[in-house]
Amino acid sequence: MSSSGVLAINPLSDTLILPPRPLCSEDPIVVHLAMSGSVVPIRVLGSDSIQSVKLRIQSYKGFVVKNQKLVCGGRELARPDSSVKDYGVSDGNVIHLVVKLSDLQTINVKTCSGKEFTFHVDRNRNVGFVKKQLAKKKKGLIDINEEDIMCEGEQLEDERLIHDISKHNNDGVIHLFVKKVAKIRVTPREKNFELAIDAPQVNDSRKFDSSNIQHKNGADIVPRENREFWLDPVIVNPKAELPCVVFDLVNSTYQGLEKGNYPKRSSEGTGGAYFMMNGSGTKYISVFKPIDEEPMAVNNPRGLPLSVNGEGLKKGTTVGEGALREVAAYLLDHPKSGRRSFSGEHKGFSGVPPTLLARCMHAGFNHPDGVKEKIGSLQMFMENSGSCEDMGPGAFPVEEVHKISVLDIRMANADRHAGNILVTKGEDGQFVLIPIDHGYCLPHSFEDCTFDWLYWPQARKPFSSETIDYIKSLDAEEDIALLNFYGWNLPLECAQTLRISTMLLKKGVERGLTPFAIGSIMCRENLNKKSVIEEIVEEADDCVLPESSEAAFMETVSEIMDRRLGV
Numbered sequence: 082m083s084s085s086g087v088l089a090i091n092p093l094s095d096t097l098i099l100p101p102r103p104l105c106s107e108d109p110i111v112v113h114l115a116m117s118g119s120v121v122p123i124r125v126l127g128s129d130s131i132q133s134v135k136l137r138i139q140s141y142k143g144f145v146v147k148n149q150k151l152v153c154g155g156r157e158l159a160r161p162d163s164s165v166k167d168y169g170v171s172d173g174n175v176i177h178l179v180v181k182l183s184d185l186q187t188i189n190v191k192t193c194s195g196k197e198f199t200f201h202v203d204r205n206r207n208v209g210f211v212k213k214q215l216a217k218k219k220k221g222l223i224d225i226n227e228e229d230i231m232c233e234g235e236q237l238e239d240e241r242l243i244h245d246i247s248k249h250n251n252d253g254v255i256h257l258f259v260k261k262v263a264k265i266r267v268t269p270r271e272k273n274f275e276l277a278i279d280a281p282q283v284n285d286s287r288k289f290d291s292s293n294i295q296h297k298n299g300a301d302i303v304p305r306e307n308r309e310f311w312l313d314p315v316i317v318n319p320k321a322e323l324p325c326v327v328f329d330l331v332n333s334t335y336q337g338l339e340k341g342n343y344p345k346r347s348s349e350g351t352g353g354a355y356f357m358m359n360g361s362g363t364k365y366i367s368v369f370k371p372i373d374e375e376p377m378a379v380n381n382p383r384g385l386p387l388s389v390n391g392e393g394l395k396k397g398t399t400v401g402e403g404a405l406r407e408v409a410a411y412l413l414d415h416p417k418s419g420r421r422s423f424s425g426e427h428k429g430f431s432g433v434p435p436t437l438l439a440r441c442m443h444a445g446f447n448h449p450d451g452v453k454e455k456i457g458s459l460q461m462f463m464e465n466s467g468s469c470e471d472m473g474p475g476a477f478p479v480e481e482v483h484k485i486s487v488l489d490i491r492m493a494n495a496d497r498h499a500g501n502i503l504v505t506k507g508e509d510g511q512f513v514l515i516p517i518d519h520g521y522c523l524p525h526s527f528e529d530c531t532f533d534w535l536y537w538p539q540a541r542k543p544f545s546s547e548t549i550d551y552i553k554s555l556d557a558e559e560d561i562a563l564l565n566f567y568g569w570n571l572p573l574e575c576a577q578t579l580r581i582s583t584m585l586l587k588k589g590v591e592r593g594l595t596p597f598a599i600g601s602i603m604c605r606e607n608l609n610k611k612s613v614i615e616e617i618v619e620e621a622d623d624c625v626l627p628e629s630s631e632a633a634f635m636e637t638v639s640e641i642m643d644r645r646l647g648v
């Protein structure tokens with residue numbers, strides 16, 4: 082595994098030829114599969130679906146389909162049912178393969194009594210979590226209060242992260258040993274006390290943890306040019322207050338860096354996304370995504386080529402604007418109670434994690450040309466037990482799916498695959514969905530809008546009255562003004578997208594439409610068939626004179642939309 086989290090394919094001496102289908106009259110084409118510096122020629126048919134190409138890569142290379150992302154000509158080949166030809170891939174083209182590596186770590190556990198077994202745990206979990214799992218799943222194996230976990234003679238504190246331990250193992254497996262806790266019992270004996278150490282092996286080596294020594298770099302007094310790192314929120318308009326939760330996020334992230342904790346690059350995703358730790362180094366606190374490491378940006382760490390025309394991986398987006406879109410999704414995710422109040426409720430209706438624009442300098446980011454300050458989105462790290470990609474949607478509460486659908490429709494999200502919805506459990510034991518990765522929201526065309534939830538059963542259920550009230554309270558003009566206030570002067574075409582999608586959502590609920598019905602209007606059925614919303618926009622474009630005002634254009638869109646939706 083390379084440090085970039087991408088598995089390298091060694092260049093093959095002979096061509097990797099994938100057999101054309103038998104009895105097929107179509108001529109195969111040869112394309113080049115590029116990955117981590119190596120290139121493998123593969124033979125495909127124009128009519129092959131993207132899914133089938135991925136399946137063949139899976140069978141030849143072992144990367145499961147859901148972990149593969151294919152990019153050709155600056156565009157993600159995202160639709161599984163579309164064909165190689167649909168995406169305009171032709172003979173000699175280069176297809177970039179980005180493989181998402183699992184964040185799961187194999188753990189082997191042994192106990193003093195000789196029991197042994199192996200299981201997997203998310204690398205972002207800590208030892209305390211592993212203990213609980215052992216106690217819960219393997220009854221009798223461990224009593225949380227009575228036993229310690231050891232790794233190579235070192236006692237592991239409950240807060241210790243699994244990925245931290247995995248750095249030191251060579252064979253890809255962490256070997257843990259469960260042993261009885263050493264206890265000190267104090268028993269009164271007449272006027273004295275007897276001190277007993279109750280431990281099976283009192284001579285265990287307990288290593289001194291040097292990370293406990295405080296490291297102060299005097300960041301407030303050392304001039305910036307002499308500092309090893311810095312982190313500030315980017316505040317364009319001094320009048321635009323940041324919510325307290327956002328300030329706390331910056332502070333905790335800063336403390337983590339100050340203590341010397343290195344940002345850890347996620348093995349998932351097509352861009353650079355870095356997990357940042359808190360001051361005590363015990364948990365992740367935030368995720369920093371620098372704009373120069375976005376897919377097809379100059380310092381992208383996943384080997385994707387530079388964008389030739391500045392367009393991002395999804396149609397209608399721009400490379401380098403992902404961070405603004407991430408922040409916009411948070412700012413526009415208004416709480417149910419009304420607009421976000423800066424000292425009060427910070428959680429929005431759809432639960433977008435608190436996100437701000439930040440500038441950060443640290444050697445731990447990808448700096449092929451020397452360490453420089455980076456601008457990017459800083460988002461609160463949300464504890465989770467995986468993403469919607471890891472499980473069937475059946476158990477998700479309807480309201481949870483609906484809250485994501487409202488966000489995606491409003492924002493015309495062009496990247497809502499199930500991997501971008503994290504899953505956790507609320508206090509009531511029900512699944513809670515957390516939407517992340519909003520770098521492709523508010524595109525200036527609807528072409529790439531895709532919503533994985535469209536095919537989930539909950540999408541066919543009607544919105545609740547609470548959700549309908551929320552949708553009725555939305556106001557695109559107010560939203561555009563809010564983004565403007567925070568410093569993002571939304572380009573005209575993107576503002577138009579927000580106006581049209583908000584209009585569709587509102588008109589949809591007025592007519593009692595479900596998220597499925599509204600979402601289907603926004604998404605293409607297949608790559609080459611325009612969506613209903615695209616047809617509406619096209620018709621409106623044809624109707625109005627080029628010099629017409631935005632208001633006149635929106636009036637026309639409204640009339641056409643009413644006609645298409647029916648009364």
Ligand SMILES: Nc1ncnc2c1ncn2[C@@H]1O[C@H](COP(=O)(O)OP(=O)(O)OP(=O)(O)O)[C@@H](O)[C@H]1O
Nearest residue numbers: 347349350351352354368434460461462463517518
């Ligand atoms: N707020 C968050 N809390 C917890 N984990 C997160 C958060 N944001 C991102 N992640 C994790 O980091 C990984 C990479 O982040 P993200 O998906 O945003 O990156 P990306 O490069 O934009 O991905 P994509 O290729 O899906 O567009 C995610 O798969 C997720 O596991």
